[in-house]
Amino acid sequence: MPSYRIATPADPAPCWAMRTDALRVGCATHYPPATVEALCAAAPPASMPGLFAAGGAIVAEEDGRIVGYAVLDRTSGEIDAVFVSPACQGRGIARRLLAGLEAMAAERGISHLFLSASLNAAPFYERAGFLHVRDALYRHRGGFFMASVYMEKQLALPAGTAALSGSGSDAPPGRR
Ligand SMILES: CC(C)(COP(=O)(O)OP(=O)(O)OC[C@H]1O[C@@H](n2cnc3c(N)ncnc32)[C@H](O)[C@@H]1OP(=O)(O)O)[C@@H](O)C(=O)NCCC(=O)NCCS
Numbered sequence: 001m002p003s004y005r006i007a008t009p010a011d012p013a014p015c016w017a018m019r020t021d022a023l024r025v026g027c028a029t030h031y032p033p034a035t036v037e038a039l040c041a042a043a044p045p046a047s048m049p050g051l052f053a054a055g056g057a058i059v060a061e062e063d064g065r066i067v068g069y070a071v072l073d074r075t076s077g078e079i080d081a082v083f084v085s086p087a088c089q090g091r092g093i094a095r096r097l098l099a100g101l102e103a104m105a106a107e108r109g110i111s112h113l114f115l116s117a118s119l120n121a122a123p124f125y126e127r128a129g130f131l132h133v134r135d136a137l138y139r140h141r142g143g144f145f146m147a148s149v150y151m152e153k154q155l156a157l158p159a160g161t162a163a164l165s166g167s168g169s170d171a172p173p174g175r176r
Contacts, residue, residue, distance in 0.1 A: 007057035015069040025086040030119040070097035079115035109164040122149040
């Protein structure tokens, strides 16, 4: 049974290694091998340490290993990442991680969440109440393009919480 905690500045490296395993398996069903390999070869985005240090990431741990993580950009409301180790998928870990990000967002008055989902992950987000807004072509910082889905979810904030404005639907897509 995994446990969940707010990520620390020490977590980006093991999370990135796990994310690469998850992409290699998950994206292989929807993208050509060259795209999967380019994704797997990518270095972490420059924003990753800052998002973790800001307290916007949650990790799932089991037997001393990170088996999942999720990241919220708490300035814009973008879901920056949700990844679960291939061996641990299908157990509700991503659902719990995403629910944790939604609670984090609601506490901060962020009512509008958005992301650019890979084609393989879009059904997971739909299951979690995100709307498929439009098909998109995502330009990876590695210089290649991949099909994706721009998705949004409107959160109901607790009574008395002041809503902050996010970046809206014209914001740039997430980082993989
Ligand atoms: C997508 C991903 C995060 C899902 O993780 P997971 O822990 O297996 O998901 P969960 O077990 O929490 O699933 C929650 C619900 O979503 C559904 N779901 C999860 N992945 C799904 C998929 N690929 N297609 C359809 N439904 C899916 C589950 O059936 C479950 O439904 P339920 O509420 O009826 O039980 C994981 O498969 C992954 O890391 N994939 C590769 C990486 C990736 O592409 N990440 C996203 C980048 S934007």
